[in-house]
Amino acid sequence: MPEGPETRRAADQLALAVVGQPLASAWFAFPELKPFEASLPGTTVTSITPHGKALLTRFDNGWTLYSHNQLYGVWQVVDAGERPDTTRSLRVALETSERAILLYSASDVAIWRDEDLVRHPFLSKLGPDVLDTSLTAAAVAKRLQQPAFAGRALSVLLLDQGFLAGMGNYLRSEVLFVAGIAPQRTPADLTVAERKRLAQALLDVPRLSYGTRGILPSTGMRAEYLTDTPEGFQFKVFDRDGLPCPQCSKRIVRKELGGRRLYLCKTCQQ
DNA sequence: CTTTAAACCTGCTGGC
DNA sequence: TGCCAGCAGGTTTAAA
Numbered sequence: 255m256p257e258g259p260e261t262r263r264a265a266d267q268l269a270l271a272v273v274g275q276p277l278a279s280a281w282f283a284f285p286e287l288k289p290f291e292a293s294l295p296g297t298t299v300t301s302i303t304p305h306g307k308a309l310l311t312r313f314d315n316g317w318t319l320y321s322h323n324q325l326y327g328v329w330q331v332v333d334a335g336e337r338p339d340t341t342r343s344l345r346v347a348l349e350t351s352e353r354a355i356l357l358y359s360a361s362d363v364a365i366w367r368d369e370d371l372v373r374h375p376f377l378s379k380l381g382p383d384v385l386d387t388s389l390t391a392a393a394v395a396k397r398l399q400q401p402a403f404a405g406r407a408l409s410v411l412l413l414d415q416g417f418l419a420g421m422g423n424y425l426r427s428e429v430l431f432v433a434g435i436a437p438q439r440t441p442a443d444l445t446v447a448e449r450k451r452l453a454q455a456l457l458d459v460p461r462l463s464y465g466t467r468g469i470l471p472s473t474g475m476r477a478e479y480l481t482d483t484p485e486g487f488q489f490k491v492f493d494r495d496g497l498p499c500p501q502c503s504k505r506i507v508r509k510e511l512g513g514r515r516l517y518l519c520k521t522c523q524q
Numbered sequence: 525c526t527t528t529a530a531a532c533c534t535g536c537t538g539g540c
Numbered sequence: 541t542g543c544c545a546g547c548a549g550g551t552t553t554a555a556a
Contacts, residue, residue, distance in 0.1 A: 256549050256550095257549055257550090260549080307549095307550075307551095322550085322551085323550090324532095324533065324534080324550050324551070325533080325534070325535080325548055325549070325550055325551095326533070326534040326535050326536095326548090326550095327533095327534085328535095341535095342534090342535080343534090359533085359534055359535075360533090360534090361532090361533050361534075362533085362550095362551090375552095376551080376552095405525095405526085406526070406527090407526095407527090410526085410527070413550090415550095415551085422549055422550075423548090423549050423550085424549055425549090492549090512527085512528085513527090513528065513529070513530095514548095514549090514550095515548095
């Protein structure tokens with residue numbers, strides 16, 4: 255599944271559909287979750303919130319559905335009783351009297367007691383959510399200087415969910431380009447001005463993507479959630495190797511760093 | 525400790 | 541049209 259901005263968009267739409275309404279039915283493809291088909295109906299979904307790329311769906315009976323879509327999970331909002339997608343495998347269906355939210359293909363799904371979530375192996379390791387509105391550039395700049403992060407190459411650090419949750423591979427290329435910083439640099443070897451630029455870009459780029467409804471099919475990427483997308487986030491460098499840099503017109507190059515593809519302008523990112 | 529590589533889950537795309 | 545290899549915006553695990 256996509257990155258932080260797309261995950262938060264999905265959470266928004268799912269919440270609009272079912273939060274505050276009592277569940278009429280619940281269905282799970284996973285054997286260990288079958289008991290909840292009997293206990294969840296009648297409870298109310300109190301919130302659906304992203305934590306990085308994970309989604310937490312809370313019920314008012316003290317239990318929470320954890321899901322992570324990896325590359326392939328897809329959420330849909332449909333009318334109650336509808337199951338329009340026949341090609342993917344349905345994994346979760348939560349239904350109110352009016353609407354249903356359906357999770358297809360995802361394999362990382364579990365239900366936890368609220369009080370146990372702090373010990374969840376993935377959630378417990380996440381850094382602050384990059385799209386959290388209370389996160390400031392000053393706080394990000396400070397975090398960059400923490401010993402656990404300061405010595406690591408930005409190409410690796412920017413994908414580490416323990417640094418900032420919700421960052422991902424397209425955001426990595428875009429953030430480094432906007433900040434004008436080469437991916438091999440580390441936080442420790444940045445000047446004060448560079449660190450400030452990077453911290454600001456780490457907030458601005460994900461927020462712009464979220465605000466413009468994430469990535470669109472025209473970029474060559476999938477965008478399963480985006481049924482209402484007039485705008486869309488435009489890549490400046492990601493997936494654009496060989497094309498001219500929007501700032502200096504030199505060719506954008508593609509590299510492999512941290513095991514993932516990364517795009518940059520060698521002139522603008524020294 | 526940091527970094528890299530491979531494995532894993534599933535779906536899509538492009539080539540034959 | 542059908543099949544298959546390769547790739548993917550992610551994460552974990554093991555190895556270097």
